[in-house]
Amino acid sequence: MIGKRLNDRYKIIRTIGSGGMANVYLAHDMILNRDVAVKMLRLDYVGDGDMLKRFQREAQSATSLAHPNIVSMYDVGDEDDYYYLVMEYVEGMTLKEYIKEFSPVSLEDAVKIMSQLTSAISHAHHNGIIHRDIKPQNILIDRDGTVKITDFGIAMALSATAMTQTNSVMGTVHYLSPEQARGGTASKKSDIYSLGIVMYELITGRLPFEGESAISIALKHLQSELPHPSSYITDLPQSVENVILKSTAKDEFYRYRSADEMYDDLKTVLDISRENEPMFTVEPDLDATMAIPAIKNRLPLEEIQHTKPVEAQKTVVSPPVKDKEKKKRRKWPWITALVILFLLGTAGVMAAMGMFGPERIQVPDVVGEALEDAETIIEESGLTVGEITYESNDEVPEETVLRSSPKATRTLESGEPVNLVVSSGKESVEVDGYIGRNFDNTEQLIRDAGFENIVEEEEYNDAPAGTIIDQDPEEGDMVIPSETEFTVTISMGPQMSGVPDLTGLTEEELQAFEEESGLTVSVTREEYSDEIAAGGVISQNPEPGTELAVGGQVTVVVSRGAEPALVNNVVVPVVIEYAQPEEPAEGEDPPEVPGDPEPQTITIYIADRDRTMDEPSEEFTITETVERSLRLVIEQGQTGSYRIERNGEVILEDSISYEENQ
Template sequence: MLVGKRISDRYKIIELIGGGGMSNVYLAHDMILNRDVAIKILRYDFTNEDELHRRFQREALSVTSLTHPNIVSIYDVGDDGDLHYIVMEYVQGKTLKQYIQEFAPISPARSVHIMKQLTSAIANAHENHIIHRDIKPQNILMDAEGNVKITDFGIAMTLSATSFTQTNSVLGTVHYLSPEQARGGTATNKSDIYALGIVLYELLTGELPFSGESAVSIALKHLQSETPSVRAFDGTIPQSLENVVLKATAKDASHRYATVEEMQEDLETVLSSARINEPKFTIPIDNDATRAIPIIKEQFIRKDEDLTKTRAMEPISQKKVEAKKPVEKVEPVKQKKKWPKYVAGLFIVVIAMFLFFLFATDLFSPKKIAVPDVTNLTVEDATKKLQEAGFVVAEQQEERNSEDIEKGKVIETDPEKDAKRVQGTEIELIVSLGVETVKIDDYTGQQISQVEALLKDKLIIQKNYVHSKLPEGQIIEQDPQEGAEIIAKDATITFTISQGVKMITVDSVANYTKAQMDDYVKRVGLKWRTVREEYNDTVPAGSVISQTPKPGTSLMEGDTIAVVLSKGPAEKPVKTFIKNVLIPYEPTEEGAEQVIRIEIQDKNHTMVKAFDEFTITSDQQYKIQLVIVEGEEAAYKIIRDSEIIESDSFNYDDVK
């Protein structure tokens, strides 16, 4: 058991997650990069196969050059003693086979989405001169988001090239085997296309097109039987989609898609409304192909024999030869040769006939005249000119667009101008429809991929992408608008297309003022609102205490951040203390004024500034009023001529 062991002092084996006839796949942890990986290890009973090991390693190394989001990445290839392994990206999910078994039949839209990922991956491999050779749902992984990744590139062919046999392994693959592979031929790019067609069939129906009791019986069906109709399984499947299956799985590789890219392009538009009811794909008839010739019996030849055709002589049997009597040899009588006279006479006759036809034709044939040039004339004027020349103008007129000849005038004639024809010949006019125009339809709300396929040969398309809550790829606006007629040549239509929702990661806005909140949401494309205000001893009034959602959350553009604003510290209870004091008059000189200064420290005042200031010439009563906050104290001072004559302080609790 390898579970718990460490391979090459780096990969710790966690558990067995899969296996086949020649290797096992384990979930492992890369101790250096601290990540989970999948590690494929060649089984012990094949480790002594030197050729297998070399090919196993060579194929794996070649695939490391592939970088594609739908191909499982290979990180490392190595040996640890007798263990030969390949380290791959770990895809947490299930195989496409498990997905099909759980959810089949898969909807056409979902099937096409999966197939576009697969064709993109295989196209990338083919560009790098790598043929998969063993495409099947068991070799396709699907993650939690529904994205698929292809694995096991080239390994199946590498293993099957060795000296051993694994019938069960072949049986697992033969369901997707192309006819040329079943015939024992070499796998090509088109073998991968065939397997992709079988995978699409299985997605749409949940079944395999060919089954049997043995690998041989299934392989024979790949060679001899046409792929069953997916529409016979489900009549709602568009004919255009069935055509993809039929073309990809054509028995003759020359009738399949030329490349995987061509198949991918077909899938891009296969569900468009313009293609749903297209004719069923049929194999083109090759008149030059070798065919079996039926045996024609002698009696049928006798009835209506074509003497210009070569036919075989009837064989003569030995018995007939023996039955004939011998013929005596007779010396031929020599005659004088007469053929030189005959040849000379025949030559004279031929020359005479040639001269007769050369000159007599011009003598007796009707006179030919040139067809007049009526280009750029109106139909009426052109007709008149042709009739005056002795020609007949055909009632049927061909009409076509022209960039040079205005609408209603003649572009050319058939026969063309200056052609020699006898009088009375019928002349057809080709009349201008004017410059070709295109009437613009309403494309808003449609997917840009479908509209591009519809207009690619008619208009130049310019695309502007904007973030929107509408589905990604949907056309939001167009210019020109519906109903406009524009000149077809170099005509351009501009589409504003949804790029999908823009996601914004929310920052922390704690302690932001209202002005700062306005600036922030304007900059990032959000909105904000106040849900409530509350007292806070630490956050200044008018600033943000808390927010919803929390920082780091992703919001769609235009969403709102809800905040709680501070009202500042909460108001504490107060008490009012009143004290009447007597300020004595004690001048140094009789009758002189004394300056009195009153200072107060309470909720509303500080001693930095005088609360009251006045002069006295006699004793005077004064009422002092202090407002004391809970938990704090208040105080007062009475200063006479710069001398403190009385002061006192009071706690909140001292006041009754």
């Protein structure tokens, strides 16, 4: 691509970045004479209809936005199989690089940056566009400190709901809002949440949530309380912390109503009067349904008043009469039996009424079941599904139950929870960045990270030969190494092109030379030349035979043609006499009736810079003597001449030098 000219206008100079679906090049606009950024869709996506729609959507989203803190879109085009966007070129660094270099950022600078960001996002929201992927990597800072948001490639125009509502969850997990993490539709308040996370990182120099996988980080956005920035930054004004806490509230109801409101809050966030304002908190929802814990320590059966057996009153028996003693002994077995029956009956009634406590249920074996099926099995058994956690597993498919707590065959009381550990599939790892490293020294590191399939591509680049200039997947992507093809683009060094002899070439021929060689031709000046026609090359730098890197420049001097000589405009006054008719010869009679004078033809010949004696420069008739001024244009070092004839007879002639009349 280096040296290619798109639509005879945008000349590609070098690669400046790459993304998931496009490469970004620095180019020069030959018409407006300015540097631009050209974002070009990768060739392997050209046949992908969905990707083309996404690429075109980026153009449509960005062209509708005009704001000093949003990268401007200049042009959209395609040539052959190249689809590209032409955007403003911002010379500087990403906000991610800025944080790494200058962290911790001063509060004044952080608020200044956030004010620009909220202003830009507010403008996008007013135009019905949600960014959905706000992160420091998509924010640029130029050398003047101006912040510009880029990559509206996954922006969602609210009017285009038919397409965007079905899109998968997009965005970087570290800055993802809870509603996006759970697969919901992104809203304007999702952008506000991401702005809050960016502000958190700006001020503390760290991300609020880290984890071993993207899923664990997303779950923290959903469930975990945001660590207070003041725990990392001492003497942080409460007003500044409140902006972060309010914008990152889990429930979007409690966030700022709009980016405008957040922008207005930032205007006064550093006022001394707000330094110790009350901490922002979210009121608990007292009406929310709450689980009542099961009763663990039950009263002993004998302490339950309604089922406590009543001891029979003792009967006082008079001393037995000897003859009745035998009869009395026979009654006790019956009384004992009645008491036993009474107790058994009471216990049965108590059991029927649940007085002995809830029913004990054996935990079902759901290991190996799909999560959805496991939830159904547990609930149908009379238990409930408790906490669900995920962990990676190279052998068990994702969304499959790995183990339960308590284990199967243990018993629980009806309604008690069973916690599940579910496979998230093979472990995803965060990809390291290898751009700028020598490939031979880095290949083993890539393989040690688990990438078995490494694809090498080569292209000419200004970087030294063997340097990695691009990688896919990108740094920070979460992937499964064993299932991912890792593509590295390796520099072959600058592409060289020989400089031929350009002497005599015209402008059109020079342009053809640029297209063919990848070099740039620049005209330094124009000079007169007797040997080279106007518009042709007189001289060049470097000399013919020199090797230059593609994209290099050849300077030329162009001919203005032969230098015009100095001239002198000489004016020669002459008197052209009218020849009187001859007197009659002696003996001849004069004319009987005198009439008008007979016209005489005067012919003037001039030889100077512009005329020759071959053709008369002037011819007229006279009937009387007249005065004339002859004008001759004589070049320096040359002479001119004139000849005057009357009726074909030479009456005046002379040569005039260049110095005449000076």
